Amino acid sequence: MDLSGKVAVVTGAGRGLGRAYAEALAAAGAAVVVNDVDAEAAAGTATAIAAIGGRAVAAAGAVGSAEVAERLVGTAVAEYGRLDVMVTNAGVLRDRMMWKMSDDDFDTVIDVHLRGTFTCARAAAVRMREQGEGGRLILISSPAGQRGNLGQTNYAAAKAGIVAMARTWAMELARANVTVNAVVPVAVTEMTKTIPAFAPILEEAERTGGPLPGWLRRDEGMGTVEDVAGLIVYLASDASAGVAGQAIGIGGDKLALWSHPAEKAAAFADGGWSADAIAGAWNAFEPETYGIPAPKAPIA
Numbered sequence: 001m002d003l004s005g006k007v008a009v010v011t012g013a014g015r016g017l018g019r020a021y022a023e024a025l026a027a028a029g030a031a032v033v034v035n036d037v038d039a040e041a042a043a044g045t046a047t048a049i050a051a052i053g054g055r056a057v058a059a060a061g062a063v064g065s066a067e068v069a070e071r072l073v074g075t076a077v078a079e080y081g082r083l084d085v086m087v088t089n090a091g092v093l094r095d096r097m098m099w100k101m102s103d104d105d106f107d108t109v110i111d112v113h114l115r116g117t118f119t120c121a122r123a124a125a126v127r128m129r130e131q132g133e134g135g136r137l138i139l140i141s142s143p144a145g146q147r148g149n150l151g152q153t154n155y156a157a158a159k160a161g162i163v164a165m166a167r168t169w170a171m172e173l174a175r176a177n178v179t180v181n182a183v184v185p186v187a188v189t190e191m192t193k194t195i196p197a198f199a200p201i202l203e204e205a206e207r208t209g210g211p212l213p214g215w216l217r218r219d220e221g222m223g224t225v226e227d228v229a230g231l232i233v234y235l236a237s238d239a240s241a242g243v244a245g246q247a248i249g250i251g252g253d254k255l256a257l258w259s260h261p262a263e264k265a266a267a268f269a270d271g272g273w274s275a276d277a278i279a280g281a282w283n284a285f286e287p288e289t290y291g292i293p294a295p296k297a298p299i300a
Contacts, residue, residue, distance in 0.1 A: 001237040004029035007080040008236060009072050011063050011120055012090030014041025016189040017140070017225045019048075021087055024229035025236060026054030031080045035072055035090065037062040055080070063090045063116030069123040077127065085136045085236045086124035088117040088162075095151040106154045113158035117165065121180075125173060134177030138235050139166050141182040141247060146258055148290050150196065163247045167260070170245030179244040181235055184258060185228040186221050186251030188212070198222065201295060212252070213297070220295045221254030231255070264288065 008025045012018040014036030022032045026049040034049070036042035039060035049056035059075045061068040076083040092112050094105035121137050128135035144152050145159025166182040173180060186192070193202050198220075205212050217223045231250045234240055249256035267281050 001028050001233050001239060003233065003236055006030045006084040006236065007033070007076050007082050008085035008087060009033040009035060009059075009076055009083065009120070009124065010087040010089060011035045011072070011116065012037075013045050014038050015045075017185055017187060017228060018087075018089040019045045020225035020229045021089060021232045022056065023049060023054075024226075024233050025085070025087075026056055027052070028233050028237075030085065030236065031055040031076075032057075033072055033076045033079070034058050035063065036060060037090070062112070063088075063120055064111040066119050066123070069116075069119035072120065073123040073127050082131060083124060083127045083135070084133075085138065086120055087138045087140070087232060087236075088120050089140045090116055091140070091155075093152075094154060096153075097151055098153050101153055109154035110158050113155065114161050117162050121165070121169065125169070125176075125178060128178050129173075129176045132176075134179075134241075136236050136240070137166075137169060137173070137178060137180040138232060139163075139180065139182045141166075141184050143184055143186060143249070143292050146184060146247070147292050149292050163258075166247065167245045174244065177241075179235075179240065181240075181243060181245070182247045183228075183231055183235070184247055184249040184256075185231075186249070186254075187223060187225045187228050189225060192222075198295060201297075215298050216295060217252030218254065219298075221249065221251040221256065222295075223252030227252055 008030045010022040013022040013034045022034050026032045034042045034045045034056050042058035042060050046056040046058040057079050094109050139162050141162045142159040144156040148156050163182045166180050169180040228250050247258040
């Protein structure tokens with residue numbers, strides 16, 4: 001994929017997945033505005049990109065406010081003359097069981113993930129519509145937003161909301177040729193190391209210094225941050241012009257398309273449903289599962 005001439009903003013790009021996204025976009029030819037709340041980390045990513053001949057500028061700031069979002073877009077325009085791609089990756093965790101989660105725990109995660117995605121995407125959409133040449137909004141979601149996860153009320157709600165915004169904005173921006181998609185990545189990061197289902201396996205791989213097990217890469221779709229970056233480059237490219245409103249999973253050796261919520265089954269009763277009638281009919285339905293399944297290693 002050749003992204004020469006394109007300009008991208010990547011939020012939360014000082015480390016982990018965000019850094020991998022920024023480096024991959026730059027390697028494909030895009031100029032990148034590297035955002036992170038940690039100014040030193042943002043500068044480190046920009047320096048690393050420059051060291052391999054890429055173009056990047058650091059722009060520190062905590063996403064969430066309209067002021068920061070507009071400054072990031074303004075930096076892209078001031079430095080490189082335009083904006084073509086916005087990748088909303090920045091995030092934080094404040095994991096607690098629901099009855100222990102404080103208002104601040106909830107608000108902090110919602111502000112960075114959900115509001116930060118909204119304000120950055122809105123600022124980017126305004127600029128892209130003014131340019132009149134289309135663009136790409138790539139919103140980063142999570143399996144927790146698709147399935148739910150213990151201790152992640154705030155995070156799961158934000159990530160589910162991000163996918164809903166992707167579908168809505170894909171409709172709203174279609175006439176402007178701005179595509180909007182959600183990416184559902186699974187990779188070894190400091191965040192995923194805190195997920196109980198994966199923590200023991202990741203700790204063992206880190207302790208031994210060996211590669212992740214093949215079954216984990218294929219069956220669970222979990223690998224390195226670099227394994228995810230190819231999808232970001234594809235969605236930023238002209239080759240993805242017909243892809244919009246989708247939630248696309250990637251990790252390890254696995255690429256997946258997540259389904260949209262849809263009615264799974266329906267029943268009808270003349271005149272409507274009483275509580276007793278619902279109780280009698282409910283066993284005909286097969287309830288949906290929920291939660292991120294614990295990984296299961298193959299039997300040796």
